Amino acid sequence: MKNYFIIHGSFGNSQENWFPWLENEILRGGEKRCFNLDFPIGVNKQTYQNWEMVLDSIKRFINEDSVFFCHSISCIFLVKYCVKHNLKIGKAVFVSGFNHYLGLDEDFDDVNCTMFTNRTNEFKKLCKERVCFFSYNDPYVTLEKLQEFAEKVDARKVVVKDAGHFNKASGYTKFGELLKEI
Numbered sequence: 001m002k003n004y005f006i007i008h009g010s011f012g013n014s015q016e017n018w019f020p021w022l023e024n025e026i027l028r029g030g031e032k033r034c035f036n037l038d039f040p041i042g043v044n045k046q047t048y049q050n051w052e053m054v055l056d057s058i059k060r061f062i063n064e065d066s067v068f069f070c071h072s073i074s075c076i077f078l079v080k081y082c083v084k085h086n087l088k089i090g091k092a093v094f095v096s097g098f099n100h101y102l103g104l105d106e107d108f109d110d111v112n113c114t115m116f117t118n119r120t121n122e123f124k125k126l127c128k129e130r131v132c133f134f135s136y137n138d139p140y141v142t143l144e145k146l147q148e149f150a151e152k153v154d155a156r157k158v159v160v161k162d163a164g165h166f167n168k169a170s171g172y173t174k175f176g177e178l179l180k181e182i
Helices: 019-028 048-056 073-085 106-115 120-125 143-152 176-181
Strands: 002-007 032-037 067-071 089-095 127-134 156-159
Touching: 002 019, 002 073, 019 032, 019 176, 048 073, 048 106, 067 073, 067 176, 073 089, 073 106, 073 120, 089 176, 120 127, 120 143, 127 143, 127 176
Parallel strands: 002 032, 002 067, 067 089, 089 127, 127 156
Antiparallel strands: none
16 A cells, blocks of 8 residues: 655645645545645744654655655655655655755744754655746745755755745645645
């Protein structure tokens, strides 16, 4: 049985944006297991260590065929987690991924900073296939940071026109392009 994982971003949850839709699409195919996870959010709760504990609780389901769909800060969280645990996975689909301070407001930079790592190059050996989705009009992450992340993890780049941050505010309660990545 193939295992899929969906990880939300900062101040998010498993029932927002395109996450419930993707979970239903994955499970529709049968013989698959999907973990649409909720991680601690908010100041003093959203830390790498707290998120690590959540993934540790289901680590037994992660293997070299596992597929991860990550949004925003969870992209670099997964990279850091795999590198720290020398964990091999099959595929990582990153949506609006970054690895730098955004300079938006103090709360976002404060909760995101524990996720950052300078070991992104090591991830290439741990993940067979890497894909980065991003848009030129993301209101939170600059194009430079989006492209830099994709290059650091050596991912195939998929640019989607006018998709913003691929969240509900940008009209993303469904995300058809991701179906090709299942």
